[in-house]
Amino acid sequence: MSDAEILFHEADGIGFVLLNRPKALNALTYDMCVDFDAKLVEWAANPAIKAVIIEGAGEKAFCSGGDVRKVYEGGPAEVKSAMKFFGDEYIMNSRLHHFSKPFVALLDGIVMGGGFGVSAHGSHRVVSERTLFAMPETAIGLIPDVGGGFALSRFPGKLGLYVALTGTRFRAADCLYMGFATDYVPSSRHEALKAALRAADIRSDADVDAVIARFAEDAGVAPVAEHRAEIDAAFSASTVEGIVATLALNTNDWAQKAHASILVQSPTSLKLTFRQLRDCLDLDFNEGVKLEYRVVARIMLGHDFYEGIRAVLVDRDNAPKWQPDHIAAVTDAEVDHYFASLGADELVI
Template identity: 45%
Template sequence: MTDEIIARKSGHVGRITLNRPKALNALSMAMVTGMIEALQAWQNDDSVKAVVVDGEGEKGFCAGGDIRMLHDSGKAGGEEAWRFWHDEYQLNTLIKRYPKPYVALIDGITMGGGVGISVHGSHRVAGDRTMLAMPETGIGFFPDVGGTYFLPRLAGEIGMWMGLTGARLKAADAVAAGIATHYTPSDDLPALISALESADLSDDDALEVLLEEHSGDPGSSDLALTRGLIDAAFAGDDVSEMVSRIEAAGDPWSVKQAKIIATKSPTALKLTCAAIRSGADKSFEDVMRQELRVSTHCLDGVDFYEGVRAVIIDKDNAPNWSPSALAEVDDADIAKYFEPLAADKELTFLGE
C-alpha cells in the first residue's frame, strides 16, 4: 500500500490518514486505491466498529484531486484521467454505501475530491480550520465526486450557489448547511481521536456520545443572513436569468456574487446547473454514472484545459474561456456532455 495514506487499526477504529501534506493531501490514484483496499478489508472485519479519516498537517484535510495529471492525460489522449475518475467514483460510492460509521475530520481545506471522501460518509466533523468548497467552475469543470447528488439536496438553493460560485464555507456555514454533522474545536481533535481509539464502540450509542462530548459551538453562520438572497437568486434552471436577478438586486452581497460568476467558465456554469438539477431526483448510483460521462466528455472540450492552465500551470488566473459568454453556450452542446460512454467505459461498482 502507498505511503500517501496511513491505514491502520486502533482499538475498534479503522484509521485512515491522508499523507500528502505538502500537496494539501490532494488525492492521487495510489491514495484512491489505498482507501478502497482499507475500507473493503474493514467492511467485514467485526473488530472494526467505525472508520475515522483525517489529513496530515494543519492546512488541508484534502484539497481535491490530482488536477495536473487529469489535464496532462486528457491532452495526451491517455486513459489515466478516465481511470482516476472511474476509481474515485467507485470510492465515493463505497463510502456512501458503507455499512459502518464513517467519520471524516474535515479540519482544513476540503475541496472537490476531499468533499467526495467526506460528505457521503455518516459523520462529518468540522474544525476551526475548515474551509469547504466545490470550486470546479473556475477550472472549466463541474462539481463531481457526487457533488451533483448532495448539492441539490441541501436546503433551498444553497447547493446551486455553491456549485456555480465555488463559495467557501467555514465551519459554522458547513454545519448550518448540513454538510458537517458536528463541530469540534481544532485543538480538541487529537483528544477526540484518542477517545475514539480507546472507546468500546460495540455499543451503538458510544460513537454519538463521544462526538457530542467533544463538540462545541461553531459560532454564527453567514447563511442566516444570505439564505434569502441565495434562494431568490439561484432558483430555476437558467443561469443567465440567475445572473440577471443577481445584477438587478444591487446589494453588496449580490454585487460580489456577480463578480465571482463573471470569472467562471460559461460552459461550466451551464453544465453545472444542468447536472445539479438532473441529479436532484436520481439515485446516488445513477448520479455517479452520469458524472463519469460528464467528466470524460469534458476532456473533449477546451475550457477544462484552459482553466487548469490558468489556475494550476501558468497561474496567471486569466483564463480565455470559449465561448466567452453565457449567451454563446449552446444548450445542445451541453446536452452532449450527458451522452453515454462506450459500454466498456461506463461506471461499474465494486462488488458488482
C-alpha cells in the same frame, strides 16, 4: 512517519486513514483512491473494525481535491488514463456512501473537490476553526463531481447550487448550516476525541454521536444564513442566465459579489453544473456518479478544463480564455451532448 501517500492503521476497533501529502495539501492521487477503496472493502468485512476515522496530515488541509494537474499534463491524448482515475475515484466515493459503519472525517483545514468526496458521503463530518470549504470546479472548467451532484443538490434550498456555481469559500458555521458538517470540535480537541472513540464501545452511529457530543462546541452564527432568502430567490431561476440576471438587479454587496464570481467561471461548466444538480436530485447516488462520469469524459476531450488548470495551477495568471466565453453561447444541444450515454464506455458500479 512513512512517506506513503496514504496511511492506514487499526487500534481498538478503529480503522485510521491519514491522507499523507501535506506539501500538496493532501491532494488525492490515483493510487490513494485505489488503496482507500480496497481498505474500505477490507474494513467493511472485518467485524473487529467498528468505525473509521479519516484526517489529513499537517495543519493546512484535510484534502484540497484530486491531483488534477497530473490529468492536465496528460492532455486529451491521455483521456483513457484520466477516465480510469475518475472512474475508480467515483467507485471509491460510492463505496464510502454505502459504507455500513460509522465513518468520521476530521475536516481540519482546506476541504475542496476530492476532499468533499472522501468526507461528505460518510456518517460524521467534524469541522474545526481551521475548516475552509469550497467546490471550485467551475473555475477550472470542470463540474463538482465525486458525488457532488447528489450531495450538493440535497443541501437546503438552493444553497448547493450557490456553492457549486460561485466557488464561494465557507467556514465551520456555514458548513453546519448547509448540512455538510455534522459537528464542530476545535482542532485542539481532536486528539482527545480520537482517544475517546477508541475507548468507546461503538455499535452504531448513535454511539459515535454520544462521544462527539462530549467534545462538540458552538461554531457561532453562520454568515450564509443572513443571505438565505436571497440565495433561494436568485438560484431558483430556471436557467443560469436567469440567475445572473436576478443577481445583477440586486445592488447589495453580497449579490454583486456572487454575480461577479459567476461571471469569471467557465460558461460551459456553469451550464453543465446547473443541469447536473437538477438531474441528480432525482437520482440515487450510483446513478448520479454515472451521470458525472459521462460529463467529465467529454470535458476531458474539450478545451476549458485544460485552460482552467493552466490559468489557476500552472501559469497562475488567473486569466482563463474560455471557449465559448459567455454563458448564452453554450446551447442546450451542447449541454445535452455532455449528458448523453457513453454506450460501452459507461461507468459500471
